[in-house]
Each structure stands twice: as structure tokens, then as C-alpha cells.
Amino acid sequence: MPVGIDQESCRKRLEERLAVIDAARKARRQESQPVELDQARLGRLSRMDALQQQAMSQAAARLEELERQRIQAALDRIKTGEYGYCVICGEEIAGGRLRVDPSVAACITCARRAEAK
Numbered sequence: 001m002p003v004g005i006d007q008e009s010c011r012k013r014l015e016e017r018l019a020v021i022d023a024a025r026k027a028r029r030q031e032s033q034p035v036e037l038d039q040a041r042l043g044r045l046s047r048m049d050a051l052q053q054q055a056m057s058q059a060a061a062r063l064e065e066l067e068r069q070r071i072q073a074a075l076d077r078i079k080t081g082e083y084g085y086c087v088i089c090g091e092e093i094a095g096g097r098l099r100v101d102p103s104v105a106a107c108i109t110c111a112r113r114a115e116a117k
């Protein structure tokens with residue numbers, strides 16, 4: 001564990017974020033069902049609205065799923081003691097970077113390199 005990182009508070013933040021995402025997923029699942037069932041009764045415009053809304057919530061769901069995987073991976077790294085180290089080069093990830101987003105998996109150097117590709 002790199003010095004200067006409060007792993008316990010990182011874990012707490014990750015778990016809280018995971019709970020928020022799971023609650024949102026659950027709410028969306030309940031929301032998206034009536035839209036499909038009601039489609040036959042909807043007029044053309046409202047059907048387009050419903051489809052657009054569905055596409056938007058599907059896009060949001062995809063982003064959330066990615067974040068969920070990132071958070072889960074970070075929690076796994078806490079368990080295995082690899083948390084706080086870059087998954088690419090193995091160097092310590094700066095504490096400030098983890099405070100901004102406790103789920104980051106790469107150090108700033110590797111993250112920049114990946115972005116530049």
C-alpha cells in the first residue's frame with residue numbers, strides 16, 4: 001500500500017458509489033418495463049419520445065456498467081493488496097489522483113500515454 005493513501009476511506013467511497021449505481025440500475029429496470037408494454041397504445045410521436053428516452057437510458061446504463069466494473073476492479077485490488085499501484089507499470093498512483101477518483105487504475109503517466117494513443 002503506497003504511503004499517504006487512506007485505503008479504508010477509498011473503500012468506503014467505492015462501496016457507496018457502487019450502491020448508488022445499483023440503486024439507479026434497479027430504478028431503471030422498473031422504469032423501462034412499462035415503456036415497452038405501453039408501446040402499442042402510444043401514438044407515433046410519443047413512441048419516438050419513448051424510444052429516444054430508452055436509447056438515452058441505455059447509453060447511461062452502458063456508462064454505468066463500465067464505471068461499475070472499474071469500481072469492482074478497484075475493490076478487488078484492495079482485497080489483494082494491489083490497490084494504489086498502477087495496473088500498467090506497477091508504480092504508486094499519486095494520492096491526489098485517488099482522492100479525485102478512488103477507482104483509477106493507472107498512474108498519471110500511463111493514463112496520459114493511453115489517452116495519447
Ligand SMILES: [Zn+2]
Nearest residue numbers: 086089107110
Ligand atoms: Zn503507470
